[in-house]
Amino acid sequence: xxxxxxxxVALDSVETPFxxxxxxxxxxxxxxxxxxxxxxxxxxxxVVGTDYPVEQLEPLGARGVDLAGLERADGESFRWRxxxxxxxxxxxxxxxxxxxxxxxxxxxxxQFRQAPFVFLGxxxxxxxxxxxxxxxxxxxxxxxxxxxxxxxxxADLLDLLRHVDLLTLNDAEARQLTEExxxxxxxxxxxxxxxxxxxxxxxxHGAFMFTAxxxxxxxxxxxxxxxxxxxxGDSFAGGFIGYLARSGDITEPNLRRAVVYGSAMGSFAVxxxxxxxxxxxxxxxxxxxxxxxxxxxxxxxxx
Amino acid sequence: xxxxxxxxVALDSVETPFxxxxxxxxxxxxxxxxxxxxxxxxxxxxVVGTDYPVEQLEPLGARGVDLAGLERADGESFRWRxxxxxxxxxxxxxxxxxxxxxxxxxxxxxQFRQAPFVFLGxxxxxxxxxxxxxxxxxxxxxxxxxxxxxxxxxADLLDLLRHVDLLTLNDAEARQLTEExxxxxxxxxxxxxxxxxxxxxxxxHGAFMFTAxxxxxxxxxxxxxxxxxxxxGDSFAGGFIGYLARSGDITEPNLRRAVVYGSAMGSFAVxxxxxxxxxxxxxxxxxxxxxxxxxxxxxxxxx
Numbered sequence: 001x002x003x004x005x006x007x008x009v010a011l012d013s014v015e016t017p018f019x020x021x022x023x024x025x026x027x028x029x030x031x032x033x034x035x036x037x038x039x040x041x042x043x044x045x046x047v048v049g050t051d052y053p054v055e056q057l058e059p060l061g062a063r064g065v066d067l068a069g070l071e072r073a074d075g076e077s078f079r080w081r082x083x084x085x086x087x088x089x090x091x092x093x094x095x096x097x098x099x100x101x102x103x104x105x106x107x108x109x110x111q112f113r114q115a116p117f118v119f120l121g122x123x124x125x126x127x128x129x130x131x132x133x134x135x136x137x138x139x140x141x142x143x144x145x146x147x148x149x150x151x152x153x154x155a156d157l158l159d160l161l162r163h164v165d166l167l168t169l170n171d172a173e174a175r176q177l178t179e180e181x182x183x184x185x186x187x188x189x190x191x192x193x194x195x196x197x198x199x200x201x202x203x204x205h206g207a208f209m210f211t212a213x214x215x216x217x218x219x220x221x222x223x224x225x226x227x228x229x230x231x232x233g234d235s236f237a238g239g240f241i242g243y244l245a246r247s248g249d250i251t252e253p254n255l256r257r258a259v260v261y262g263s264a265m266g267s268f269a270v271x272x273x274x275x276x277x278x279x280x281x282x283x284x285x286x287x288x289x290x291x292x293x294x295x296x297x298x299x300x301x302x303x
Numbered sequence: 304x305x306x307x308x309x310x311x312v313a314l315d316s317v318e319t320p321f322x323x324x325x326x327x328x329x330x331x332x333x334x335x336x337x338x339x340x341x342x343x344x345x346x347x348x349x350v351v352g353t354d355y356p357v358e359q360l361e362p363l364g365a366r367g368v369d370l371a372g373l374e375r376a377d378g379e380s381f382r383w384r385x386x387x388x389x390x391x392x393x394x395x396x397x398x399x400x401x402x403x404x405x406x407x408x409x410x411x412x413x414q415f416r417q418a419p420f421v422f423l424g425x426x427x428x429x430x431x432x433x434x435x436x437x438x439x440x441x442x443x444x445x446x447x448x449x450x451x452x453x454x455x456x457x458a459d460l461l462d463l464l465r466h467v468d469l470l471t472l473n474d475a476e477a478r479q480l481t482e483e484x485x486x487x488x489x490x491x492x493x494x495x496x497x498x499x500x501x502x503x504x505x506x507x508h509g510a511f512m513f514t515a516x517x518x519x520x521x522x523x524x525x526x527x528x529x530x531x532x533x534x535x536g537d538s539f540a541g542g543f544i545g546y547l548a549r550s551g552d553i554t555e556p557n558l559r560r561a562v563v564y565g566s567a568m569g570s571f572a573v574x575x576x577x578x579x580x581x582x583x584x585x586x587x588x589x590x591x592x593x594x595x596x597x598x599x600x601x602x603x604x605x606x
Contacts, residue, residue, distance in 0.1 A: 184525050206508070219520045
């Protein structure tokens with residue numbers, strides 16, 4: 001089953017302790033698509049400027065990312081420039097140029113409107129709501145957000161939450177949105193405002209998935225080399241939704257597996273710059289890493 | 304099988320967003336004993352001053368903590384006063400008065416010298432080494448340390464590491480000791496300097512156990528109310544070693560279970576001030592929480 005993703009398609013310039021990359025593919029929809037397309041067909045909606053090296057998206061097209069919803073507008077593409085210090089925990093943004101993204105109004109092509117799985121990447125909640133007005137009864141809608149929208153578009157974001165099944169956000173954003181320090185309480189608050197499921201991402205400390213009746217936790221994979229953390233969260237979302245779409249199953253046991261696929265894809269994302277790692281790995285690599293996650297947490301209770 | 308613990312026995316005064324407690328039982332050996340004694344007999348070695356309310360230790364004696372190694376010295380007991388802010392992540396130390404603890408030289412009673420499991424709580428590595436000179440071929444020696452000793456007693460600490468089987472320390476301490484930011488590399492560094500096993504504690508973000516051939520991870524239990532984080536690490540160690548001593552089994556599957564028991568005991572510790580929670584809970588409560596840990600992380604791989 002296909003996954004529809006709406007989000008940013010950007011050019012990133014990134015500096016880490018291990019090297020630098022200039023004007024490489026980035027953006028939430030790009031990372032999401034590169035990750036999810038290893039598991040299911042993806043329909044991408046976004047905008048780029050006239051300067052975008054669209055030919056570099058061809059490997060994604062070749063593996064099942066339908067780019068019919070990628071608008072090309074007059075002007076400059078969205079560009080982000082950032083740096084990570086030695087601990088790799090938080091990006092320092094050096095420059096953000098929204099370019100054509102500042103006037104983006106998502107138009108969902110007719111052939112994408114029946115996608116059963118929808119991911120609303122981190123954009124203005126008003127635009128996320130506009131997307132929902134254009135799709136037809138998806139089975140599962142997930143959305144992401146960030147501190148900027150929580151602060152500047154709180155009412156719209158709360159409106160959006162009433163229309164989505166699942167919210168993904170990081171721990172700091174969960175605390176900011178809910179004004180609860182405790183993450184269990186924060187998750188309850190969010191579920192009381194709409195979503196049936198909440199995934200709170202804690203970066204190198206893993207991710208929690210909360211449902212009405214349970215909590216599931218998956219660690220981040222303990223990599224010996226984290227090369228570039230950019231895009232880990234969107235790659236997580238791509239693995240999560242991609243897995244659900246592949247299996248067409250949204251029961252709780254499958255949601256748990258999907259979180260592990262998300263964690264696996266997040267761990268691949270950070271091993272190289274940009275989406276490079278996703279262009280190398282195979283289904284076998286993914287299955288092997290999922291098995292490693294299982295070994296990482298498994299223990300037998302005493303009889 | 305009994306567990307020998309050497310460490311501090313203190314009086315703590317703690318302030319959290321939820322209340323305050325004055326001059327309550329604290330110290331690494333106290334928390335460790337309260338936790339471990341729910342699983343195995345404990346032999347405690349430490350020192351208190353003439354002001355210590357030793358009658359308050361009676362509930363520990365009643366549940367199998369042998370206090371024959373608790374020295375009473377002329378002077379004031381070790382006192383710590385601290386405060387936690389709203390995020391509960393790090394204690395702010397307001398006052399430390401070492402009192403009789405500053406002249407502590409551990410003397411292991413003859414009847415404790417054959418303890419098969421030994422935990423060297425966080426004290427001067429020179430004293431930890433002195434303890435090892437007094438015990439007879441224990442099956443497993445674990446030790447804890449802290450930033451202060453890593454900085455001021457580095458050579459002694461490295462000497463100690465050659466004589467212990469397992470080191471427990473938190474993530475910041477692991478980075479400080481090894482000068483490696485990456486925790487996988489930090490663990491390898493430590494294992495190259497002596498211990499066969501390393502447990503890196505990340506507080507609310509769980510704990511990793513590294514062996515030569517594997518990594519195991521247990522999350523911290525997602526409590527809705529964390530009341531007072533003091534003593535969580537020593538309670539973790541008590542659950543870990545207590546479980547090993549109860550089962551007498553140090554194979555890897557059992558070490559993994561022991562980490563989960565440690566995490567469970569850490570989660571109980573933070574639900575009340577001081578060791579209060581350990582005086583309430585039963586074997587059933589512990590088994591129930593271990594089962595909850597299992598539900599928290601369990602997922603089935605696809606067939």
